[in-house]
Amino acid sequence: MNRIAGLLVLTLALMLPQAAAARVDVNVSISIPPQVAFAAPPQMIVIPETYVYAVPDMDVDIYFYEGWWWRTWEDRWYRSRSYDSGWVYYESEPVFYRDVPREWRRWYHERRWRDYRWDHRPIPYQEVRRNWRDWEENRYWERETTWYVDGLQRSESVHVDVIVAAPPPVTFRQPPQLVVIPETYVYAVPSIDIDIYFFDGWWWRSWENRWYRSRSYSSGWVHYQHVPVFYRDIPREWRRFYKERRWRDYSWEYRPLPYREVERNWQSWERNKYWEKQKKWNIRAKPPKSSRQHYDVVAPAGPQHRQVISPPAQKVYRQSGPPVQKIYRQTGPPAHxxxxxxxxxxxxxxxxxxxxxxxxxxxxxxxxxxxxxxxxKNK
Incomplete structure (x- = not known):
């Protein structure tokens, strides 16, 4: 009898760690930061030498960059489309934060930037929301005001001899159709053999290890100094998933989207969570019979994700003659x-x-x- 009781005790001791581990996997969740109460819409300042905007009169760090509000809480990053609610956990440190000095609050109170006088001025948040794209595209802060810092050189003196080559133009036989990348609000052009994306009102592409963006899908590309934040959410296998009409282990019944429909509706789709609420990104819940291996890593880290702080200044590209019109090979699944x-x-x-x-x-x-x-019988 004692032997049987001992075996029961040993069995329970072996099962308890497994049960505890199972509870950890089920119940672990990431908490949402508490809401920040604003008596009035916040006034902001632009962080010198960046296009990052901060709320200086709060005891928490809240930033605005590239159309998103960002904040930290308990050593985690969160972002939202609103400055006071709707925070969603973000898995890594945003790229813009590397350019923000940790002493910026002290410099703000001392009205200096490094060793220069900083006559910062408050900017209403509505003005920032309305103009941030134009300010960044036209390099407003360094050209017009030098961020209100006395002593900083204007951009013209910095970029006299350095020219970053623009990528070759993309010639389309007809306006492109896009697909939405599941689990994101990023749109891609799958029918050409280069990666062109649409996100947050901009067209994006990479060329020779640099990133470029434009307001047009075929021309006007301007060098962008960082890897865009959306790119980390895109699986590198998305083209293979597209050709096989599956997303990871699920059937992906995507439909082509005319580019004008995307440009017209992307804001309302993202604000109303259109794809996950109604369409589920056109993914069927039941796995197909011929499902392949499961992919757990959304955006694996690697050399291709490292940040490009500044382009090399050794080469000066000069082009003679008309620009090369390059037509890219059509790819994708065969038409049904x-x-x-x-x-x-x-x-x-x-x-x-x-x-x-x-x-x-x-x-x-x-x-x-x-x-x-x-x-x-053959006759």
Whole structure:
């Protein structure tokens, strides 16, 4: 009896760690930061030498960059489309934060930037939301005000001899159609053999280890100094998933989206969570029969993700003659064609045996008996 009791105790001791581990996997969740109460819409400042905007009069760090509000809480990063609510956990440190000095609050109170006088001025948040794209595209802060810092050099003196080559233009036979990348609000052009994305009102592409963006899908590309934040959420296998019409282990029944429809609706789709609420990104919940291996890593880290702080200044690109018009090879799954299925190969000439002549059913049985028994007789 004592032996049986000892075995029961040993079994329970072995099962308890597994049960505890299972509870950890089920119950672990990432908490949402508490809401920040604002008596009025916040006033902001631009962080010198960046296009990052901060709320200086709060005891928490809240930033605005590239159309998103960002904040930290308990050593985690969160972002939102609103400055006071809707925070969503972000898995890594955003790229812009590397350019923000940790002493910026002290410099703000001392009204200096490094060793220069900083006559910062408050900017209403509505003005930032309305103008941040134009300010960044036109390099407003370094060209017009030098961020209100006395002593900083203007951008013209920095970029006199350094020219970053623009990527070759992309010639489309017709306006492109896009697909939405599942689990994101990033749109891609799958029918050409280079990666062109649409996100947050901009078209994006990479060329020679640099990133570029434009307001047009085919021209006007301007060098962008960082890897865009959306790129880390895109699996590197998305083109293979597209061709196989699956997303990880699920059937992906995507539909093409005209680019004008995307440009017109991307803001409302993202604000209303259109893809996950209604369409589920056109992904069927039931895995297909021919599902492949499961992919757990969304955006694996690697050399291709390292940040490009500044382009090399050794080369000066000068182009003579008209720009090269490059037409990229069309790729993607073969177009589905309707119609009748292909007909079977015609039998060889000659008189068929009785079984095949009568088709399915008893005629086939007789034909098989003839083959197994007396055989065919050729006249």
């Amino acid at each position: 064609k309707g119609g009748k299925p292909p007909q079977a190969a015609k039998p060889p000439k000659g008189k068929p045996d009785k079984g095949h002549a009568k088709g399915n059913g008893k005629g086939n049985e007789k034909g098989n008996k003839g083959n197994n028994g007396k055989g065919n």
